[in-house]
Amino acid sequence: MPTVMSNHFSVKCGAFLAIAACALALPPAAGAGVQIWFSAAGNPVPVVRDGTTIRAAVEQLLAGPTPAERGQGIRSAVPLRTPLLSVTVERRIVTVDLGARFAAGRDEAALGGRVGQLVRTVRAIPSVRGVRILIEGGVPVGLFPGYDLRRPVAAPAERSTPAPQTRDLQQRLVDLGFLAPSGVTGIADVQTSTAVLGFQKWANLSRDGALGSTTVATLVRATRPSPALRVPGRRIEVQLRRQVGLLIQGNKVVRTVHISSGTGGLTPRGSFSIYRKERYSWSVPFKVWLPWASYFTGGIAFHEFAPVPTYPASHGCVRVSRYDAPMLFGFAESGTRVDVFDEAALS
Template identity: 30%
Template sequence: MISRRVAGRSLAVLLAAATAFPAGGTAAAAVSTAPRPAAPKPPAPVPLADLVPGVPPGPAQPWQIDTPDQALAPKVYTPTKAEDAVEPKDAAPGTYDLVEYVPLGDAVAKVTCSKQTGPYQRQVERWLKLKVDGRQSAADCKAVRAFQTKHGIKPASGFAGPVTWSTMMLLSARKNPNAAKKCPVRTYRVACVDLDRQLTWVQKGGTVVFGPVPMRSGRKGHVTRKGWHTVYWRHKNHWSTLYNQPMPYAQFFDGGQAFHAVYGSIHTTVGSMGCVNLELGDSRKLWGVLKKGDKVYVWGRRPGG
């Protein structure tokens, strides 16, 4: 009885060995012919919708979701000289600080170097001339943090978020925003609205006479309408009939859509209700450049929208 059990076990061992090491082969040969495991995929970036401001909001950073836009075309009339003479109030100090949007966990823990993959990881890696693999690494974080510190982006945690990417887009566009020739060149003034990079500028012929400056365009469902438009009404101290809030330096170009300033950050993950939102200083300068009848050209698609 014992001899049969021993014999059975010996046979099982021999069969297992024959399966692992085919005739004429060795252990090394078996390993070399085995299929290699697939390389792990890069971690999915944190969705824009899951990000929060990286610093606590305050009086100068209301972080409004909606913006003081206009649902319908305004009632057109000629403002009085007194209305035109009054300049809109200035924004509170710190209103337009560059505050990055980061994962909630990073914000709560106040991490100094994020391990999370940002929604603009590959783009930021490429811009900084790092290894483009879509994976956040210690080297990536160090390089992104250095960029954020240099350009005043808070918190400088190395997270590749929308404000960091927007700043890179602005820096890249400063010398020649129309290098890709997506905004038509005309002999007259054309206000160019680039939804892809969230930038706007004005050019006359091949000369840029304003900008480029950062902007915020319409969100999904309320997109800033593409194509050619015309500035048809301007009101320096316009008031929104939709949100009952000020729309400083409003220049309407298509129905209820207009260039105008907002008293809050334009760097948010949620777009406007269709208008082209600008910082107050940029909107004030644009007021002095555009005139009624000037042309506006819109193209592209807002990231994440």
């Protein structure tokens, strides 16, 4: 799944609504109607509309200001006729899936305005603690935990927000396919660092495994990686320059993992397929057990090994961390295609 930097936005502001997704009803104390946020003279302004569900609030926002409201100078940054694909609620998180029209254009300020209106509108509903925005079912592409967008922002000094929390950033890594859902612990542990290394490699950042300011700033605006090749079916791309492995199904990246290939170019380039799998494989030349081994050419395999440095360091195999090796082993079925290449050679 695509390039790391994007002008598309997505917002996930904390956690979410503890009601069944099928109901989507407002709490009894929500008051008459729903509060819809537009703008006037560059400032956020609310209007009250009829409605009793979260979906109704979003639909009213997408419908835009009424002619009377426009006569009062009220405007919307959300493009007219933006399709609403779905609204779901899970664990007090409201997920709004919109058509691509919502993210159209390259004006970052306009996109930010759209996101702000949607988040303010949904978070005006009591009990909502967070909003996730998807574009046509894609992953969230922005993370702004701690925002209280129910209040107008009147001065630049009020626009600063708390730094994203570890749990939010871990969820972001899950959303982008760098971390397993079980890794969302709120603790910046080794598993998180391993996922961060994979992200830093993909984003061409300094590779230290730490959630520093540059990494976080890039992470909150990133999109899921996309394959370099367009090939149908289940396969794995090993991108040697980045030192990552992309697990791909139907030209969509399921997971991106931090790997270390053969030093000095020892990992063969080309297209291969998984032909042998062993839960524990004994390496005769190096006299060591190789857990979760999936062989794709000769004696070259994906397997668990420690350490997995940020650079090519193996004797030719593709090293994978203990956090990703079992998952990759399960994905790499017999016959699964494996493409190994230097990305620069494709350009």
